[in-house]
Amino acid sequence: MTKIIHGGGRATVPPATPRLPRIRPKRPRGPARRPVARTGTPLLFLAPGLALVVAFVVLPVLHTLYLSFFHWDGVTPGSWAGLANYRAILDDPELRALFTHSLVLIVFYAAIPIAAGLLLTSLLGRTRVRGMTAYRVVLFLPQAVSLVVVAVAWQWMYAQDGVVNQLLSLAGAHSRTAWLGSFTWALPAIGLIGSWLLSGLCMVLFLAGVQRIDPALYDAARVDGAGAWQEFRHVTLPGLRPELAVALTLTVVAALRSFDVVYVLTKGGPGTATSVPGLAIFQRAFTNGQVGSAAALAVVLTVLIFMVTALITRISGEGR
Amino acid sequence: MNAVVTRTKARAGTHAVLLLFSAVALLPFVSILLISLYPHDQAISGLALPHSLDFGNYADAWTTGNFAALSKSSGIVTACVVPLTSLVSVLNGYVFGTMNFRFKTPLFYLFLIGLVMPFEATIIPLYYDLREFGLANTYPGLILPETALYLSFGTLWMRAHFLTAQRPVIEAAQMEGAGPWTILWRILLPGARPAITTMMALFTVWSWNEFLLALVLAQAPDVQTAPAGLASFVGEHTTDTSGLAAAAVIVTIPVLVVYVLLQRSFIQGIASGGVKG
Structure with a gap:
């Protein structure tokens, strides 16, 4: 990327770089002065956005980092904590459990939807389906609905008299389990909501992606005598690499960030069976008076999400 | 066979x-x-x-459940966030997509932080600091943080669009003496309409559905939004399943309309990486 040194005549711009704004006939100036306008204009245009981002993103993030080194109840003056809040995340079993629960949720939020998406894609292949627009609208619907509404809907699905038990009874497995109240089932039940939420997204993504793959590759595979599985393994899967990267990033980050559904349905319960980082940050910061600990959790969560995103981007970028 | x-x-x-x-x-x-x-x-x-x-459950939720007021607050917030964020995103995207200047890359990354960063990373100071500035429990106190967070996607999205803009068109306009402002509004914007529609569809749905920020930053009854109100309804009306369901449907209808009308744009936007939740 070229940088234009403003003010001086030393500015060297490769000839290929388009010059903006090139000529201002009304105000003839020496060539040395022209770049001044070039840096002035971008900054002027960026000013509102920069002000917003600095005030409501950059400074708060730095403030969170600062708070994470203190013990603070949110009211009385805080005291220096050093790395104690971070050490607690490693030592305190209750805090460690938050991240174990996140791992479980990743299986439900990422692995199941991606598998479902790939399954549908392999079944449908490249056939153009009539009425696909309608299917797509329906499959994608959960993405447009508030997660609070999703939680309300699933609260009823999982109730004792709810739809899940009704379907199980129809299948011959009579059940009166209150799924969200069970120490064993609450976390998988939350996870399944994530699977439901993100499967349609993965399906739509992959079905769109598969249309983009060069048909000649399929013809070549067929000439080579590839079966359906080999065709999927060697043509479809590599061809879907960009879509897989997007799906993996979106779903893993959604699992790590899960808050809304847990907050509405279980508040982390029963006990701490469904506690996740997002919920613990909220509770510690705003109800339990452990602001420093909440800030440290927020920092760790942010770093984790950055690492996961960078890792997926790197892996998916290889061999392209 | x-x-x-x-x-x-x-x-x-x-x-x-x-x-x-x-x-x-x-x-x-x-x-x-x-x-x-x-x-x-x-x-x-x-x-x-x-x-x-x-249909009595709907009438109850609308009046006694207070969803008339909650929907109004959500509507006000959304009606401010969408145009504001779109305008700033267009300006940012135009600058990053068509201009070269010093510190371009670091500034661009500054805008991208919000794309990956979870809201949890900013919510704690926002809550405590906005109280200091008298912005807690006000509309601007929710609108401005939402705008700043959605701006990351908007900047990336509009930049991608303006990168495809025709260089010769811009340069020809410059030859005619058009300034950067005129080029953006008169020449580039008409072609950017589909990209802007997609972006606005996403912002509308995100802002209406926004939960964590609204829950923390707008707790007073007069500014509380519909999803946050619905969440507290869950706790208060555990026995009134029908009322709760009606309230949930009321919260969904506005976004459902936007989604069905603009489904193509919406799906395209999310599929290219725009998910907030």
Whole structure:
């Protein structure tokens, strides 16, 4: 990327770089002065956005980092904590459990939807389906609905008299389990909501992606005598690499960030069976008076999400 | 078995699979829609049709459940966030997509932080600092942080669009003496309309559905938004399943309209990496 040194005549711009704004006939100036306008204009245009981002993103993030080194109840003056809040995340079993629960949720939020998406894609292949627009609208619907509404809907699905038990009874497995109240089932039940939420997204993504793959590759595979599985393994899967990267990033980050559904349905319960980082940050910061600990959790969560995103981007970028 | 039969069977199989997945996607929504219409005297059980349709649950949620006021707050916030964020995103995208200047890359990364960063990273100081500035429990106190967070996607999205803008068109306009402002509004914006529509569809749905920020930054009844109100409704009305379901449907209807009208844009936007939740 070229940088234009403003003010001086030393500015060297490769000839290929388009010059903006090139000529201002009304105000003839020496060539040395022209770049001044070039840096002035971008900054002027960026000013509102920069002000917003600095005030409501950059400074708060730095403030969170600062708070994470203190013990603070949110009211009385805080005291220096050093790395104690971070050490607690490693030592305190209750805090460690938050991240174990996140791992479980990743299986439900990422692995199941991606598998479902790939399954549908392999079944449908490249056939153009009539009425696909309608299917797509329906499959994608959960993405447009508030997660609070999703939680309300699933609260009823999982109730004792709810739809899940009704379907199980129809299948011959009579059940009166209150799924969200069970120490064993609450976390998988939350996870399944994530699977439901993100499967349609993965399906739509992959079905769109598969249309983009060069048909000649399929013809070549067929000439080579590839079966359906080999065709999927060697043509479809590599061809879907960009879509897989997007799906993996979106779903893993959604699992790590899960808050809304847990907050509405279980508040982390029963006990701490469904506690996740997002919920613990909220509770510690705003109800339990452990602001420093909440800030440290927020920092760790942010770093984790950055690492996961960078890792997926790197892996998916290889061999392209 | 001849080829035609095979093809017909395959087609039927395809539709069967898609119908099954669609049914699963719709099931929770259908079940609360049914419940919201149950009369008060009918016991609710599983997925079953109510004896008679009772729209009273909606009237109750709208008035006694306060969803008239909650929807109004959500509407005000959304009506401010969408144009504001779109305008700033267009300006940012225009600068990053068409201009070269010093510190371009670091500044661009500054805007991208919000794309990956979870809201949890900013919510704690926002809550404590906005109180200091008297912005807690005000509309601007929710609108400005939302705008700043959605701006990351908007900047990336509009930049991608303006990168495809025709260089010769811009340069020709410059030859005519058009300034950067004129070039943006007169020459580039008409072609950017589809990209802007997609972006606005996403912002509308995100802002209306925004939960964590609204829950923390707008707690006072006069500024509380619909999703946050619905969440507190869950705690207060544990026995009134029908009322809760009706409230949930009320919260969904506005975004549903936007989604159905702009589904193509919306799906395209999310598929290219725009998810907030």
